[in-house]
Amino acid sequence: MSNSHLFLKSGFPRAPLQNGVGRYVCQLQRITLKFCKNNGSSRGMRDFIENHLLDFAKENPGIVVYVKPRRHRTPVLVAEYLNGEREWMSCRNNTQEEISKWIDLLKTQNGNSSSLRLRKMWHTEVPSIQGPWTPFLLRSPEATGQTYPNAEASKPLDTPQTATEKLIELFRQQQLEAGEEAHDALNKKRAE
Template sequence: MSNSHLFLKSGFPRAPLQNGLGRYVCQLQRITLKFCKNNGSSRGMRDFIENHLVDFAKENPGIVVYVKPRRHRTPVLVGEYLNGEREWLSCRNSTQDEISKWIDLLKTQNGSSSSLRLRKMWHTDVPSIQGPWTPFMLRSPDALSQKYPSSEASKPLDAPTTATEKLIELFKQQKLEDEADISKKHAK
């Protein structure tokens, strides 16, 4: 078992700003492309900047794009999100297509998915006062003490009458009352 989770922040999954209930708000606030002008491992980053960066900036006006040349360093993508989190990705020896896919991934994330150890896989803003539901919640307490296989447990439960069956019963009662009224009228 790994102990790598000990150094991660702990929390609950949560949609930031209730994203998706109203209009969609892109959580990526700014992206920084760091690269070397001469290093061979930055070739894909340089190609992306020359060919696709202007189109990306036009398509996403809500994301601020910074380009930062650095000497003798490996290319890096840094995404900063509205919640203050930063996502750092190394793009060493990546092609321009791979870099565009990494940027799309940063654009669609909310910034807290990979750097957070989830305590639960679900979260609600309004927790239940009654506690969590279990399959044994509405069972009879007698079922807990039974030994299985049991002939009593295998019997079908008395199903409540359906609305259709109740209507048929009411119709039959009404028909009997009408016949009784008719026989009283004829008896007079």
């Protein structure tokens, strides 16, 4: 087993600021595009800046976009989130479409949660005061002393009559009454 988890921060998974309860708040605060003006590995980043950056900035007014040219360096995306986390991504030899996809991915994330060692797989802001649920919680006390198989416990429950069954029953009663009236009328004619 690896000991790499010893150096990670630990905590509980939780939605930042209960995001999505009232309205969605984009967690990406600012993104920095670092690139070289001459290097061939920055061609995709330069193409993205020339063709798609203005559209991205207009579509996402809540995200601050910085463009930082650097000499003889590989292109890098640096995303900073509202929770203070920073995510760094190398974009060496990526096309403008790939960079656009990476930026969309960074926009939909809520920070670098992969560098967090989880103590539990779930967390709630409002824990239950009623205690944990168990399968025996709403079970009747008489069922605890029974031995199975039990003929009485396997009987079907008396369920109330459905509306369809009630209509079928009324229809049959009407047919019987109509049949009896027709039979009585026949007997009267024969008697006369």
